[in-house]
Amino acid sequence: MIVVNGEPRERDGATIAELLADLGVEERARGVAVAVNGEIVPRAEWVRQRVDAGDRVEALSAMQGG
Amino acid sequence: MSTEQIGVGGGVFDAPLQIGDRTLRSRLILGTGGFRRLETLAEAIRATRAELVTVALRRIDPSARGSLVDVLEECGVELLPNTAGCYTARDAVVTARLAREAFATDWVKLEVIGDERTLLPDAPELLLAAEELVGDGFTVLPYTNDDPILARRLEDVGCAAVMPLGSPIGSGMGIRNPYNIALIVERASVPVILDAGVGTASDAALAMELGCDGVLCASAIARAEDPVAMAHAIRAAVEAGRLARGAGRIPRRLYAEASSPSEGMADITPPTE
Numbered sequence: 001m002i003v004v005n006g007e008p009r010e011r012d013g014a015t016i017a018e019l020l021a022d023l024g025v026e027e028r029a030r031g032v033a034v035a036v037n038g039e040i041v042p043r044a045e046w047v048r049q050r051v052d053a054g055d056r057v058e059a060l061s062a063m064q065g066g
Numbered sequence: 067m068s069t070e071q072i073g074v075g076g077g078v079f080d081a082p083l084q085i086g087d088r089t090l091r092s093r094l095i096l097g098t099g100g101f102r103r104l105e106t107l108a109e110a111i112r113a114t115r116a117e118l119v120t121v122a123l124r125r126i127d128p129s130a131r132g133s134l135v136d137v138l139e140e141c142g143v144e145l146l147p148n149t150a151g152c153y154t155a156r157d158a159v160v161t162a163r164l165a166r167e168a169f170a171t172d173w174v175k176l177e178v179i180g181d182e183r184t185l186l187p188d189a190p191e192l193l194l195a196a197e198e199l200v201g202d203g204f205t206v207l208p209y210t211n212d213d214p215i216l217a218r219r220l221e222d223v224g225c226a227a228v229m230p231l232g233s234p235i236g237s238g239m240g241i242r243n244p245y246n247i248a249l250i251v252e253r254a255s256v257p258v259i260l261d262a263g264v265g266t267a268s269d270a271a272l273a274m275e276l277g278c279d280g281v282l283c284a285s286a287i288a289r290a291e292d293p294v295a296m297a298h299a300i301r302a303a304v305e306a307g308r309l310a311r312g313a314g315r316i317p318r319r320l321y322a323e324a325s326s327p328s329e330g331m332a333d334i335t336p337p338t339e
Binding site: 005006020023024025030031032033035038040042043058059060061062063064065066 | 097098099100101107120121122123124125126127128133134135138139145147148150160163164165167168169235236262282284285
């Protein structure tokens with residue numbers, strides 16, 4: 001079990017790119033950043049890096065804000 | 067003041083605003099928060115003629131309609147990611163690095179707030195975060211208190227501009243301490259951008275008359291009854307205030323000073339019988 005944006009998911013072993021696809025985000029989408037357990041995962045690693053049980057994934061994008 | 071005073075005369079001209087390695091013709095930076103529709107945001111961007119707009123970084127919302135990034139790209143504006151919502155230097159630094167990854171920019175509007183109710187900056191954390199981000203190659207534009215000493219400290223650690231508040235974010239209370247803003251301007255050798263507190267056009271004009279190099283405005287436009295009309299108004303106010311600053315206002319005085327000559331008055335008293 002991992003946690004993506006605060007929600008538990010049965011996606012152990014998935015790549016970052018696969019997790020983003022779950023959220024409807026294409027791999028080449030602009031304005032997206034990912035952190036796993038508070039560490040930034042560079043875009044180039046998204047297709048390679050896999051998550052392990054217990055990982056906390058934050059998948060972020062641009063929102064309106066001052 | 068980082069730029070030359072404007073000249074007025076045969077033709078009105080103005081030096082562009084230089085922040086870091088970027089040259090901006092518009093002295094109004096638009097915050098994108100608070101607009102109810104992306105279409106209105108796009109119209110407001112066109113009305114302000116802003117070249118730089120702020121964005122926040124938040125968890126992906128799969129149900130979100132329309133892409134903010136696409137809309138902003140269509141408008142041809144550059145993005146200034148913020149660290150809104152961060153309470154510690156550490157969170158702000160990580161958020162800035164995430165934003166650099168997301169938007170491929172090393173510019174950041176650095177916000178480190180101390181309190182949910184006032185959203186006022188936490189000075190020690192702000193300074194720590196600014197120093198670390200400058201060291202990491204960021205162009206840092208800190209949202210700061212209207213404190214001349216803190217502004218100087220932020221400049222000393224290498225911030226590319228300082229952005230003092232006029233009053234709390236979204237309060238629309240205008241510039242509560244114009245004397246402090248004037249003191250910040252007097253001492254600063256990086257651009258001073260009035261950030262937060264603008265409620266209507268006259269607040270933006272006052273900021274520029276006090277010598278600020280620009281104004282960052284979000285809520286006053288986004289939450290106005292007619293955001294696009296207010297975008298026009300605040301754009302005009304920034305230009306008017308800038309012109310007035312360059313033109314040099316008259317000194318304030320307690321008593322009247324006649325503008326018509328006192329010499330040469332006609333003698334129109336009736337003859338005495």
